[in-house]
Amino acid sequence: MSIHTILGAGGAVADALTRELLTRQLPVRLVSRHPPSRTDVSCIAADLTDPAQTLRAVTGSSVVYMCVGLPYNFRIWRRDWPRIINNTIDACRQTQAKLIFFDNVYMYGHTDGPMTEDTPYDPSSRKGDLRARLATQIMSEVRKGNIMAIIARSADFYGPGTGKTSVPDILVFQRLLKGQRAQWLVRADAPHSFTFVPDAARGLVLLATDTNAWNQVWHLPTASPAITGETFIEQAARLLGKQPGCTVLAPWMIRVGGLFDRATAELYEMLYQYAYDYRFDSTKFEKAYQFTPTSYEEGIKATALSYMSGAAAL
Numbered sequence: 001m002s003i004h005t006i007l008g009a010g011g012a013v014a015d016a017l018t019r020e021l022l023t024r025q026l027p028v029r030l031v032s033r034h035p036p037s038r039t040d041v042s043c044i045a046a047d048l049t050d051p052a053q054t055l056r057a058v059t060g061s062s063v064v065y066m067c068v069g070l071p072y073n074f075r076i077w078r079r080d081w082p083r084i085i086n087n088t089i090d091a092c093r094q095t096q097a098k099l100i101f102f103d104n105v106y107m108y109g110h111t112d113g114p115m116t117e118d119t120p121y122d123p124s125s126r127k128g129d130l131r132a133r134l135a136t137q138i139m140s141e142v143r144k145g146n147i148m149a150i151i152a153r154s155a156d157f158y159g160p161g162t163g164k165t166s167v168p169d170i171l172v173f174q175r176l177l178k179g180q181r182a183q184w185l186v187r188a189d190a191p192h193s194f195t196f197v198p199d200a201a202r203g204l205v206l207l208a209t210d211t212n213a214w215n216q217v218w219h220l221p222t223a224s225p226a227i228t229g230e231t232f233i234e235q236a237a238r239l240l241g242k243q244p245g246c247t248v249l250a251p252w253m254i255r256v257g258g259l260f261d262r263a264t265a266e267l268y269e270m271l272y273q274y275a276y277d278y279r280f281d282s283t284k285f286e287k288a289y290q291f292t293p294t295s296y297e298e299g300i301k302a303t304a305l306s307y308m309s310g311a312a313a314l
Contacts, residue, residue, distance in 0.1 A: 002062030004208065005029040005097070007048060007088065010036065012162040013102060013154075014067040016201035024205060031057040049083045051090065058091035063208045066101045069165065072266045074126050085134050092147045099138070099149040100208055102200075104156075105280065107132035110272050114281040117153075117217045125269040135217075142215045150207050151217045152200075155280035156273070159197035159299060160306035168194065172236050172246075173307050182237065182246040185254070185274035188229035192273075193280035195222040196299040199291075206289050219282040221293040226279045235297060239304040251275075 004021050006014050009030035018041065021028045028041040035043035046053040048068065058064055066088060070076050092099045106128035107121045121132040141147045158168045171183040203220040207213040229246065237244035251271050258265030285291060294302075 003027045003029045003042065003060055004063050004065070005031060005058060005061040006065045006067055007031045007057065008066065008068030009043070010034075011067055011069045012159070012165060012197055013157065013200055013204075014065075015161055016159075016197045017065060017067065017204055020198075020201040020205050024209075026205075029057075029061065048087060049080055051087045054084075054087035055091045055094060058088070058097050059095050061095065061097040064088065064092055064097045064099050065204060065208070066099065072263050074130075074266060077127060077130055081130060081134060085137060089138065089141055089147060092149075093141070098208075098214065099147055100204060101135070101138055101149065101151050102204065103135060103151050103153045104131065105153055106270070107135055110276055111279075114279040115155075115219070116281045117219055117284055124272050127266075127270065139217075148214045150214055152204055152207055152220055153217065154195035154200045154220045155193040155222050155278070157195045157197050157200060159303050162197055162303075168232060168236075169303070172233055173240070173303060176237055176240050176242040177307055179242075182233045182244075183249055184229035184233065184246050185249050186251060186271050187275055188233070188246055188248050190274065190277055191226035191228055192278045193222050193224070193226040194232075194296070194299075195220055195280070196294040196302075198302075199294050203285060203289075203291070206291070210289075213288075218285055219280060221285050221289075221291050222280050222282045223293045223296050223299070224279075224281070226277070227296045229274075232296070232300065235300045236304060239301055240308070 004026050006017060008014055009032040018028055030041055030043045031046050033047060035045050044057050046057040048054050070080055105115055107123050108115050108119050109122040109124035109128055123129045123132050135151055138149050142149050158166045162169050175182050200220045207218055233246045234244045254268050258268055
């Protein structure tokens with residue numbers, strides 16, 4: 001049986017995807033610079049900016065999931081993402097492996113309505129411009145018949161195991177559990193979609209195992225309507241037995257914080273996502289697979305229980 005290879009093992013989505021694939025008894029290969037030591041899956045160390053190492057990592061795969069998470073630094077993104085995508089496309093073309101690119105919504109920029117698979121690319125940031133170019137390159141290779149690929153997008157994500165990169169986890173769950181006041185970015189009253197990571201993992205596997213899903217863009221299952229920061233915090237605080245109030249971080253505060261922290265500085269250009277309504281539409285996926293996304297109430301509960309049980313690190 002051909003292997004399902006995850007490029008960028010160790011992140012929240014990659015970990016959830018690994019569990020989902022193993023649940024379905026599909027053979028898994030994990031690839032990263034420093035792969036985990038496991039006996040239940042194949043693990044390969046590889047630098048995906050190197051063509052030969054990328055080809056070695058992909059060889060023998062039936063499906064390759066691109067789940068790489070580079071440091072949140074545009075200089076690194078600009079240097080490494082084009083090389084990683086070029087090498088992965090070349091490796092998939094040479095080995096006939098199919099590619100699923102796990103993507104975000106930066107390329108859409110500020111939208112006035114719900115984001116769908118047909119929303120035009122109109123990035124509002126440097127990072128969005130780069131992501132638009134990567135996605136365009138992948139689908140160009142599809143149109144040329146060079147590879148079979150899927151672009152699978154999610155909204156900002158949350159859920160068990162996402163504590164290192166998820167804004168709600170860092171600003172809400174972790175702060176509340178430390179006895180601190182929850183925080184939110186720019187506007188706590190604006191609707192904002194969040195994808196529950198276990199739903200994203202299930203969605204990726206459903207797409208990978210459906211012959212009709214290929215060579216398209218898909219939005220992974222995400223609850224609707226979008227939730228406001230106020231409601232998210234209220235639900236999380238109630239489950240954790242904490243006070244529900246929050247401090248809203250204004251753009252100038254992020255600007256000042258960026259003087260002392262690179263990741264905070266990089267966040268500044270993305271604040272439009274919290275200043276305006278951010279509505280992510282996954283109707284296409286839900287109808288195709290008769291899939292009901294996890295509600296925010298259930299997703300927040302599962303995340304809170306994960307923290308309270310000690311499964312999620314602070």
